[in-house]
Amino acid sequence: MAGRIAAGEVVERPASVVKELVENSLDAGASRIEVELVDGGRSLVKVSDDGEGMDAEDARLAFERHATSKLSRPEDLDRITSYGFRGEALPSIAAVSRVKLVTCPAGAAEGTEVLCEGGEVSAVRPGPARPGTVVWVRDLFFNTPARREAMGSAAAETARAAEVLAALALAAPGVAVSLRSEGNLLWSTPGTGNLLDAVAALFGAAFARGMVPVESLKGPVRVRGLAGLPAVSRRDGRRQHLVVNGRPVTPRLIRTAVERAYRGLLEAGRTPAFVMALEVPPDRVDVNVHPAKTFVRFRDRREVEGAVYHSLRDALERRDLFAGRLAPAAREPGGQEGDIRGGGVEARETGPLWGLPVPGEVPVGPEASSRPDAVDFGALEPLGQVGGLFIAARGPDGLYLVDQHAAHERVLYERLLAAGQRGERAAQVLVAPETLDLGPGEEEALSSSLEVLRETGFDIAPFGGRTVMVRAVPAALAGMSGARLVADFLDRFGREKAPPGKPPESDRMQAARILASCRAAVKGGEALTLEAMGALLRDLAGCAEPRTCPHGRPTVLKLGLDEIRRRFGRS
Amino acid sequence: MKFKVAQEDLAQSLQLVQRAVSPRSPLPVLQGILIETTSDGLALSATDQEIGIRVLCPATVAEEGALVLPSRLGDIVRKIPFGEISFEADAAGNTMDITWERSRFTINGFPAQEFPPLPEPAQAPAYTIAKSELRRMVRQTAFAVSHDDSRPVFTGVLFVFEGERVKFVATDGFRLAVSEGDLVDRQGDIEGEVIVPGRGVSEVSRVLGEEGDGQVKVSVSGNRVFFEGARERVVCRLIEGQFPPFNQVIPKQFVTKLTCRTRDLLDACERASLIARDVGQAVKLEINGSTLVLSASAPELGTVREEVAIESQGDTLEIAFNPRYLIEGLRNIDSEKMTYEFTGPLSPSCMRPADPEEADSFICVVLPMRLA
Ligand SMILES: Nc1ncnc2c1ncn2[C@@H]1O[C@H](COP(=O)(O)OP(=O)(O)OP(=O)(O)O)[C@@H](O)[C@H]1O
Ligand SMILES: [Mg+2]
Numbered sequence: 001m002a003g004r005i006a007a008g009e010v011v012e013r014p015a016s017v018v019k020e021l022v023e024n025s026l027d028a029g030a031s032r033i034e035v036e037l038v039d040g041g042r043s044l045v046k047v048s049d050d051g052e053g054m055d056a057e058d059a060r061l062a063f064e065r066h067a068t069s070k071l072s073r074p075e076d077l078d079r080i081t082s083y084g085f086r087g088e089a090l091p092s093i094a095a096v097s098r099v100k101l102v103t104c105p106a107g108a109a110e111g112t113e114v115l116c117e118g119g120e121v122s123a124v125r126p127g128p129a130r131p132g133t134v135v136w137v138r139d140l141f142f143n144t145p146a147r148r149e150a151m152g153s154a155a156a157e158t159a160r161a162a163e164v165l166a167a168l169a170l171a172a173p174g175v176a177v178s179l180r181s182e183g184n185l186l187w188s189t190p191g192t193g194n195l196l197d198a199v200a201a202l203f204g205a206a207f208a209r210g211m212v213p214v215e216s217l218k219g220p221v222r223v224r225g226l227a228g229l230p231a232v233s234r235r236d237g238r239r240q241h242l243v244v245n246g247r248p249v250t251p252r253l254i255r256t257a258v259e260r261a262y263r264g265l266l267e268a269g270r271t272p273a274f275v276m277a278l279e280v281p282p283d284r285v286d287v288n289v290h291p292a293k294t295f296v297r298f299r300d301r302r303e304v305e306g307a308v309y310h311s312l313r314d315a316l317e318r319r320d321l322f323a324g325r326l327a328p329a330a331r332e333p334g335g336q337e338g339d340i341r342g343g344g345v346e347a348r349e350t351g352p353l354w355g356l357p358v359p360g361e362v363p364v365g366p367e368a369s370s371r372p373d374a375v376d377f378g379a380l381e382p383l384g385q386v387g388g389l390f391i392a393a394r395g396p397d398g399l400y401l402v403d404q405h406a407a408h409e410r411v412l413y414e415r416l417l418a419a420g421q422r423g424e425r426a427a428q429v430l431v432a433p434e435t436l437d438l439g440p441g442e443e444e445a446l447s448s449s450l451e452v453l454r455e456t457g458f459d460i461a462p463f464g465g466r467t468v469m470v471r472a473v474p475a476a477l478a479g480m481s482g483a484r485l486v487a488d489f490l491d492r493f494g495r496e497k498a499p500p501g502k503p504p505e506s507d508r509m510q511a512a513r514i515l516a517s518c519r520a521a522v523k524g525g526e527a528l529t530l531e532a533m534g535a536l537l538r539d540l541a542g543c544a545e546p547r548t549c550p551h552g553r554p555t556v557l558k559l560g561l562d563e564i565r566r567r568f569g570r571s
Numbered sequence: 572m573k574f575k576v577a578q579e580d581l582a583q584s585l586q587l588v589q590r591a592v593s594p595r596s597p598l599p600v601l602q603g604i605l606i607e608t609t610s611d612g613l614a615l616s617a618t619d620q621e622i623g624i625r626v627l628c629p630a631t632v633a634e635e636g637a638l639v640l641p642s643r644l645g646d647i648v649r650k651i652p653f654g655e656i657s658f659e660a661d662a663a664g665n666t667m668d669i670t671w672e673r674s675r676f677t678i679n680g681f682p683a684q685e686f687p688p689l690p691e692p693a694q695a696p697a698y699t700i701a702k703s704e705l706r707r708m709v710r711q712t713a714f715a716v717s718h719d720d721s722r723p724v725f726t727g728v729l730f731v732f733e734g735e736r737v738k739f740v741a742t743d744g745f746r747l748a749v750s751e752g753d754l755v756d757r758q759g760d761i762e763g764e765v766i767v768p769g770r771g772v773s774e775v776s777r778v779l780g781e782e783g784d785g786q787v788k789v790s791v792s793g794n795r796v797f798f799e800g801a802r803e804r805v806v807c808r809l810i811e812g813q814f815p816p817f818n819q820v821i822p823k824q825f826v827t828k829l830t831c832r833t834r835d836l837l838d839a840c841e842r843a844s845l846i847a848r849d850v851g852q853a854v855k856l857e858i859n860g861s862t863l864v865l866s867a868s869a870p871e872l873g874t875v876r877e878e879v880a881i882e883s884q885g886d887t888l889e890i891a892f893n894p895r896y897l898i899e900g901l902r903n904i905d906s907e908k909m910t911y912e913f914t915g916p917l918s919p920s921c922m923r924p925a926d927p928e929e930a931d932s933f934i935c936v937v938l939p940m941r942l943a
Binding site: 415416418419422423424425426427428429430431432434457459472474475476477478479480481482483484520542 | 717718719721722742743744745746747815819820849851852853870871891893896917918919936938939940941942943
């Protein structure tokens with residue numbers, strides 16, 4: 001009975017069975033792990049590995065509680081490097097299911113088979129001499145009906161198990177991991193040791209093309225992994241994977257650092273995709289803080305956040321952030337639970353570029369991700385305007401399209417920012433004050449934004465009742481209706497709640513600047529002379545972040561010479 | 572329909588009407604130019620519903636008729652060598668043969684009945700202005716028209732007819748320009764006010780004011796205003812609404828007043844604007860006795876400081892402006908000397924020609940910038 005209660009901690013659903021068994025296989029040094037589910041794992045979870053296996057004695061002991069082979073001295077608890085350390089997983093699983101385990105150490109003449117049902121070992125007998133271990137877990141929760149009922153549909157449980165397995169496969173790219181459900185292969189990673197290969201196998205080639213390598217060693221923290229370009233950013237917050245010392249943990253641990261690194265690069269509401277593997281000396285991280293081991297505690301959290309932030313900035317800094325848009329962009333599959341189930345390389349994800357068919361697949365691999373994507377904005381030379389919206393420019397390494405509005409917005413935004421930092425708030429006085437009638441709820445929005453609006457240069461004063469008077473507008477916005485600008489600003493804040501935990505003032509200030517730059521920037525459809533285009537490109541080159549507008553949309557798309565050659569069949 | 576026309580006459584007329592063609596109109600016929608024969612030549616018309624232009628072109632008409640031809644006709648005619656061109660429509664009135672020397676073009680057209688008729692001007696009220704005056708007044712106000720369509724009246728020029736005089740007024744909310752001139756003649760109402768879209772005003776000055784000393788008759792009928800020259804007519808939809816009381820904005824007193832050579836101040840401002848070239852950057856004026864110090868600085872570019880010789884009355888003053896607003900005002904002061912009156916560092920300033928004879932012909936009120 002004690003076994004069943006404790007099992008609740010470790011075994012919640014088929015996904016937890018998959019997790020525990022695969023972790024054991026990884027601990028056993030497997031290079032190939034195959035997982036099979038039947039009925040979402042409710043009928044069967046089968047995990048086979050080619051790891052070191054167990055002899056007959058160890059195989060029997062494995063079903064005894066706290067019989068771990070992985071910690072021999074008490075001080076080991078402080079420097080855990082294996083997945084398992086409690087000696088709890090197998091007994092807990094066996095307590096609520098029917099387990100068969102077949103194992104054999106390499107070179108042994110004979111293997112061992114153990115049968116265990118509801119926690120009682122019913123047989124230990126000789127088995128086949130196949131090196132490695134295979135575990136069948138049948139009829140999960142057969143003896144605890146309430147928990148059996150609590151499981152989700154086969155599809156939902158498959159999706160959860162796939163999610164857990166994918167996280168482990170990304171943590172161990174050197175191990176070939178495959179997943180089958182009802183006999184069908186859902187995906188398999190090649191086990192090359194290259195993280196990008198694993199990502200391509202799990203999420204598709206197009207997605208992998210949207211990732212750039214991250215690599216840094218800052219102090220004691222080593223960061224390695226892949227960061228997603230804006231093209232593969234998501235609205236559903238998924239495709240974020242964090243691995244600490246080889247162990248998949250919740251990506252929330254580094255969320256703030258990631259958000260900061262991506263600030264201004266993504267459109268509102270989008271989150272970046274990333275796979276980050278941190279190596280932290282074992283004595284600087286505590287893994288034993290959560291039964292499911294998905295949390296760790298860093299001894300120095302700032303040290304880790306700093307390392308993550310800087311490595312991401314370095315990786316994103318000199319990239320053509322939107323390479324993924326000109327090159328065929330990744331499609332966002334449904335965003336449903338079974339997200340990665342249908343993974344695998346989807347050749348269909350490669351769409352036409354500028355209306356031209358794509359001849360063949362673009363190779364995915366280290367060479368694809370390490371190609372120099374940096375844009376030398378200063379070297380761009382305008383050729384003309386396209387559609388009244390875009391500037392076509394020649395660069396040393398290809399053809400560029402610049403969104404004139406987005407580019408100008410970026411330039412103005414950085415100027416406003418700089419002026420704000422210098423403490424300037426130049427304003428243009430109006431010929432006659434403009435009045436603005438506030439709508440319901442806008443009074444509050446105005447009073448909470450008044451300081452910010454004044455700080456940017458607006459001169460606003462009450463005019464009795466729900467009416468306010470605008471007497472001056474930020475100098476950069478001279479020429480535009482002050483009342484309309486204020487109304488726009490309030491409109492935005494009527495809808496947008498400041499996210500908790502952030503200083504609202506700075507958010508609003510930023511929003512005010514973004515709004516201002518958007519209003520003052522040249523509009524799409526405005527004709528520009530070559531001279532004006534050149535000036536805009538030069539100004540853009542001088543920006544700290546020339547690649548996006550302040551809303552996070554791209555300013556530039558690039559069609560590299562190699563790409564052009566390839567598409568003309570001249571490669 | 573059959574006529575002969577000189578290439579240069581037709582090319583010039585087409586160029587004038589072309590501006591009213593709406594190239595993206597969902598109505599294909601509006602993408603064309605209506606060509607009609609008249610008693611002594613041709614009438615060419617185009618309209619985008621907001622503006623309509625009609626131009627008469629001398630021609631020898633052999634057979635009357637009317638046809639709408641695509642506006643590309645202009646490109647074709649421009650490429651035809653100097654000399655006489657013959658036009659002949661087919662019997663059904665669907666195509667036009669264009670022949671010159673030994674060449675022939677055949678282009679497809681639309682029946683004239685599909686073309687919406689341009690409204691006819693009323694006899695009164697009507698006001699006659701000299702072309703040169705019209706040209707000047709348009710130039711002195713069009714620059715101050717707003718491009719922000721949130722307040723439609725600001726996107727137009729207000730015409731105020733007062734007895735023998737007419738005023739054009741434009742403001743974008745940050746500066747105000749008033750230009751005044753004489754009427755040559757008048758029929759009907761003595762007083763009247765209309766707001767003409769900025770685009771319409773510019774087209775009028777281009778079509779009617781381009782050269783020569785002729786006169787232009789301005790008349791209002793319904794929600795349209797008509798401008799008629801000897802051979803040209805422009806129709807324009809009026810902007811509805813109430814123009815703000817502009818007279819209240821023009822300062823009646825000053826705390827500081829300067830007089831200087833217009834050119835000196837304009838040149839100095841233009842040079843300073845090379846430094847204060849970004850949106851939102853200011854040029855500073857310091858007025859003290861007989862000198863005006865003009866300065867600007869941009870963090871990434873550098874600084875400029877210039878002295879301009881002036882005569883001044885009243886207090887010393889420091890004030891900042893958007894250099895573009897100053898320049899656009901100063902460029903429209905046509906006389907050699909100017910006066911500039913200030914009412915305080917954050918209140919309206921007013922520039923105008925110094926010569927008392929001309930002092931009312933042009934006024935530009937510019938609002939300053941507040942720094943920090
Ligand atoms: N696939 C396997 N290959 C080789 N040995 C295994 C395998 N699975 C389990 N074992 C052995 O069985 C023991 C018990 O496994 P179990 O998962 O219950 O505990 P653990 O991994 O040591 O700790 P934890 O409860 O934290 O997972 C392990 O210590 C290991 O020696
Ligand atoms: Mg284990």
